[in-house]
Amino acid sequence: MIKLWKGFSRAQIIAIVVSVCALGLEIYVIGWGWSSSVQRSNAEQAKEEPSFADKMRSQQVLYGMLYAGQPAFWDASHPQFLTTQILAANAFAGTNFSSSDFADSNSTEANFANKISAGQAVFVEELSGQKVETGRANERFHPASTIKLATAYAALSQFGPDYSFKTVVSTDGIIEQNSGTLRGNLYVWGSDPSFHAENAVELAREMNKLGIRRVTGRIFVSKSFTLQWAPTAEAAASALRRALNVRTRACETAAAFSTTQNQDAGIYSVEVLGPAGLYSELDNVLLSVSSQARTQYLLTHNSPPLKSILKAMLSYSDNFMAESLGAVMGGPKQVERYLVAVLGLYSGEIHLQSTSGLGNVYITPRAMMLVLRALHGELERNGLAFVDILPVAGVDEGTLSKRFVESNRQGTVVAKTGTLGHDFGGVSALAGIANTAQGAVFFVIFDRGGKVSNFRRRQDRLVKAIQDRFGGPARLAYKRLRLAITMRPRCGR
Secondary structure (H helix, E strand, C coil): CHHHHCCCCHHHHHHHHHHHHHHHHHHHHHHHCCHHHCCCCHHHHHHHCCCHHHHHHHHHHHCHHHHCCCCCCCCCCCHHHHHHHHHHHHHHHCCCCCHHHCCECCECHHHHHHHCCCCEEEEEEECCCCEEEEECCCCCECCHHHHHHHHHHHHHHHHCCCCCCEEEEEECCEEECCCCEEECCEEEEECCCCCCHHHHHHHHHHHHHCCCCEECCCEEECCCCCCCCCCCHHHHHHHHHHHHCCCCCCHHHHHHHHHHHCCCHHHCCCEECCCEEECCHHHHHCCCHHHHCCCEEEEEEECCCHHHHHHHHHHHCCHHHHHHHHHHCCCHHHHHHHHHHHHCCCCCCEECCCCCCCCCCEECHHHHHHHHHHHHHHHHHCCCCHHHCCCECCCCCCCCCCCCCCCCCCCCEEEEEEEECCHHHCEEEEEEEEEECCEEEEEEEEEECCCHHHHHHHHHHHHHHHHHHCCCECCCCCCCCCCCCCCCCCCCC
16 A cells, blocks of 8 residues: 555645545445435426436536546646546446436336346337336446447448448559450559458459459558458458459359349459469558559459448348458447547446457447447438348348248347357347337347347347337338348359
8 A cells, every 4th residue: 555655745645535535426426316306206307307418427527637538637647647547447447327327207227127137138218218128227248249339330420321442453564455464463452341252253354354364473462451251461362362263263252243243253254373462561552652653553443332331241240341340440449439439438338359249348238228329310310220231120131030020020120139159158139229109119138148049039028028018019111122242152143
């Protein structure tokens, strides 16, 4: 204890103690609400009492040094300020906020606790924001692949739904039109998270149009280049080389191209005689003017719009695409910081080791509900809805194709699943909207410590009960969308 305070003056120690005590007082106040409002009716509280978010924002203003990183009387670089920040972060990381901040007169933790199972968390809200049910809404759970909703929101809000990722091809050689030979090397730069092997066939088609059918040199890719589950850029380069050539192309690649392009893949081919490799300089120059002095631009491949990428990624819960998309945004920690800053989350509510849901990831149901609402709002601002990027249960292909398939339930639930069969003791999650006769209802359901198949049955029963509570299920006006990316190609298809 003496070592901890060594080097601090008496005044500085007193200032730290006062700040920590003040923090404890504010957590107490936040957790138990305003004592003066306890005697008022629930209706009066709904009208007059500041919301939980408003309370927290008021504390952020008062204790800017603790929450917003703007010190009230210390410079941010001062060691005492950093010590207080750490104390504040640790205090909130271990805090489960009071249920009174998440329940209303129609629903409380107490009266809903007997409806949910041990190891299960539930948070349900009407479209208006009226809370329906909450249970363990403030505890941290592993969300598994439902965290892809947060990844999707971060991408949509930063890039926009119509954003297209570009893959650029250039060369340092000369094209001999009479022989269809490029004497030189190919250079490919891009960071398209949706670039699949069939896209390599598209590159071959465009190079054939330029008169290129054979390359005497090598093919180099940037370190940011990805291709359909290849673990490294070097592996992606080799996969690209194989997919360009009709003789080494996998039959699944040809089938996927034929499905998406309605063309025979066999007529497009580029043979690269040299080996594939990594050319990291491409990431620095980005094929700028200086690099074009050494290379000649050939073509650009544009990805499907982001909304179409998300539809495929979320429908099939593709981990590789989610990780690649996260990498474009700076990686898991950068995405986490973005969510905390934009949605007003607290450091103890979310932790991302990945942007796919693998590894050590956690979030509170309350925070996931904020993600759902933010994603809904972002889509609405762009004239879109959940059905445009998420699977519709019993209608779309993917992880929800065999759930809610009853005639009256089919096409009434739009959600993201999450599954870890053995890791973390067994995890299952479901988050999205259930459409009812009285409108859409948002829900977040987390389960842990058990058998996934049992979790799924419980989740489905709960969602159906929610729909029945609001007049029964109502089918969404939705026609199945054809995915822009073939996620499970089969030979001969």
